[in-house]
Amino acid sequence: MEIVRIDPLEPDPAVVRRAAEVLRGGGLVAFPTETVYGVGANALDAVAVRRIFEAKGRPSFNPLIAHVPDVERAMRLTTSWPDSAARLAERFWPGPLTLVLPRAPEVPDEVTAGRGTVALRVPAHAVARALLQSAGIPLAAPSANRYTEVSATTAAHVVKGLAGRVDLVLDGGPTSVGIESTVVDLSGDQPLLLRPGSIALSDLREVVGPLPRAAEMEDETARPSPGMVRRHYSPRARLRVFQRSDRSAMAEAARAAVERGARVGALLLEPLNAPVQHAMQLPADPEPYARLLYSALHELDDAGCDLILVDAVPEGGEWLGVRDRLSRAAHQD
Ligand code: TXA
Ligand code: MG
Numbered sequence: 001m002e003i004v005r006i007d008p009l010e011p012d013p014a015v016v017r018r019a020a021e022v023l024r025g026g027g028l029v030a031f032p033t034e035t036v037y038g039v040g041a042n043a044l045d046a047v048a049v050r051r052i053f054e055a056k057g058r059p060s061f062n063p064l065i066a067h068v069p070d071v072e073r074a075m076r077l078t079t080s081w082p083d084s085a086a087r088l089a090e091r092f093w094p095g096p097l098t099l100v101l102p103r104a105p106e107v108p109d110e111v112t113a114g115r116g117t118v119a120l121r122v123p124a125h126a127v128a129r130a131l132l133q134s135a136g137i138p139l140a141a142p143s144a145n146r147y148t149e150v151s152a153t154t155a156a157h158v159v160k161g162l163a164g165r166v167d168l169v170l171d172g173g174p175t176s177v178g179i180e181s182t183v184v185d186l187s188g189d190q191p192l193l194l195r196p197g198s199i200a201l202s203d204l205r206e207v208v209g210p211l212p213r214a215a216e217m218e219d220e221t222a223r224p225s226p227g228m229v230r231r232h233y234s235p236r237a238r239l240r241v242f243q244r245s246d247r248s249a250m251a252e253a254a255r256a257a258v259e260r261g262a263r264v265g266a267l268l269l270e271p272l273n274a275p276v277q278h279a280m281q282l283p284a285d286p287e288p289y290a291r292l293l294y295s296a297l298h299e300l301d302d303a304g305c306d307l308i309l310v311d312a313v314p315e316g317g318e319w320l321g322v323r324d325r326l327s328r329a330a331h332q333d
Helices: 013-024 046-056 071-075 083-092 126-135 155-162 201-208 244-259 286-302 317-330
Strands: 002-005 029-032 037-042 065-067 097-102 117-121 168-171 182-185 192-195 238-242 264-268 278-281 307-311
Touching: 002 013, 013 029, 013 037, 013 126, 013 168, 029 126, 029 155, 037 046, 037 126, 037 155, 071 083, 083 097, 083 201, 155 168, 155 286, 182 201, 201 317, 238 244, 238 317, 244 264, 244 307, 264 286, 278 286, 286 317
Parallel strands: 002 168, 029 168, 065 117, 097 182, 238 307, 264 278, 264 307
Antiparallel strands: 029 037, 097 117, 182 192
16 A cells, blocks of 8 residues: 655646556545545446445445536436536535435446435545546545544544555545535435535525435434444544533543543533543634544544543534534444
8 A cells, every 4th residue: 555645736647647547447545535535446347346345344235425527527427417406516516515316327336335326526625636537437435434433534544544455545634624525315306414514504505495404214224324324433432422511510521530540532612620631622613623523533542532522512504514423423332
């Protein structure tokens, strides 16, 4: 496995060409997008796509996002392009939005997990864009982490999870958005929000009108967003979220854990009066919070924390993506 630095704003064409060759040859390349790092393979090559599932330890019923350089290429992978898709793409592509649409026949079952739909995204990151242009193929790319673990926002995170499991890692520095793309399902009668991301709910609703969240079903194989297992994006440490009104309970939990000999980390919005070994203060604003969240979780894991205490983030549509990731990271099973 090779790790190559690449300028995130002006990627070196020679490096991009080499990575594109690896991809065209059926290999796996980890690369930065504006959300998180992805581990990519030729989306039209079933054998290459199977290697992604092996590398991640991901169950094959969980479908992948196909990344394309523009709307025209997205339209080739679907049999329908409703007005809602056109408007969302116009407003948010290239960017951190994924659209689920009826699949075209040439998309392999390995990408769609045998479903009738395919997830499509046009990323904005210059490295991802250059790679898509140079390779000339759609790239199936899930987040570049082992299944259920915290996504990678730096090349070092990628290496931590997938060392030796991919052919090439393009190191373009830390990603800017920090949490995975918003996923909207446009394949049914009504648009559905499958996964909140960094785009505010109000901005999405401005474009498509009402946007209910897909119901969360207990049986993962039956749910509309197969990736939405409750426990996901999880650090090794146990994570507990405390409402801001419960700060005394949070301090108490910290004291009790430290007394038991546990190593305790905290993701705080304001200082905590308790003997926590690894307290990290995060910004009280959803964008910078999202950008730093996964690095903070990786750091607390690396520090050997057994327990991470987290200040609940505010209610409100701009925090939806962050709230979703925190509650999944906190889920026990
Ligand atoms: O920001 C992102 O979306 C990153 C970067 C690399 O693009 N990718 C990413 O991929 O997060 P992944 O595979 O970790 O998450 C994709 C999500 C999963 O929850 C998956 O179940 C859902 O999209 N998904 C993919 N195809 C789908 C489909 N046909 N129908 C419903 N959900 C789908
Ligand atoms: Mg993922």
